[in-house]
Amino acid sequence: MESPMELGEKEWFACCGSVKFAQEMASAGPFSNYEEALSAARDIWFNKVDVNGWLEAFAAHPQIGDSPSKNHKSPTSAQWSKGEQSTALATATDSTLQELYEWNARYRQKFGFVFLIFAAGRSTPEILAEIKKRYNNRPIVEFELAAKEQMKITKLRLSKLFPANAETAKATPY
């Protein structure tokens, strides 16, 4: 077991952009390993952060296919976001990027928040298929689904704060 790292609100906020999430993680810690931090994160995200906090965290993400650098509240999060979207960007063409851009706008128009997907390792055609499918959901169904995608992203990012445990992170969905 590695010794606890010096992790504070700034690092937790980079994992999930809700102030309440970051504050609750800071007061629940320090954690002696990744599993402990993940367990606390799940409890805080699904049981303690309210719906306004979910919307706040969603708003911290760039639109998929867009550069995460502009208006980003956390430089660490911006850098991670870029890495998470690397497969998508490598498999994108001008026309699929244009289609994704249009679907992002339709999605935001219907649901009132950005389309959120655990993008790591997913190609642009896969992401396009997902956004088209999810667009048909009722707003409340999509809201909860987006929160689960956020938890997958949070989980991957937490694993980067505990490098020794990064492999474990891949084994379970969220």
Added chain:
Amino acid sequence: MESPMELGEKEWFACCGSVKFAQEMASAGPFSNYEEALSAARDIWFNKVDVNGWLEAFAAHPQIGDSPSKNHKSPTSAQWSKGEQSTALATATDSTLQELYEWNARYRQKFGFVFLIFAAGRSTPEILAEIKKRYNNRPIVEFELAAKEQMKITKLRLSKLFPANAETAKATPY
């Protein structure tokens, strides 16, 4: 069948304080009777109004036990709200009102929106029991539950716009 009434955004907004709801009702109408209006209202509320619209509609309600007159965007809604809470107010004592006030504050602190309940015909002790029970819910569960309570309130208010059909309104839950 009565002839269609002159109903516009103002009346729909008094039934449910989401601008999107009022606009969609206005463009879906005119309705020739209560059942038609109710069916459209359900579809719009659960399938078209997004989570921000739900929060907007919740915010249009006074805290239960409070006077609805201050800061109310719709005078009709304020008057209806007063009537809906008449049983609660008639059964309230200073100490139950104080307890309700404290639980409302706890509820809002946890969930980020006002405690919403279809109050018509319910006593203050009943409402107190409900808020204590619902306080234990996960935020997303409570969010959807509040939206269902809003639909019950909307339904009762719609029936007042179609007086000939007011009796039918009592037969089904929402």
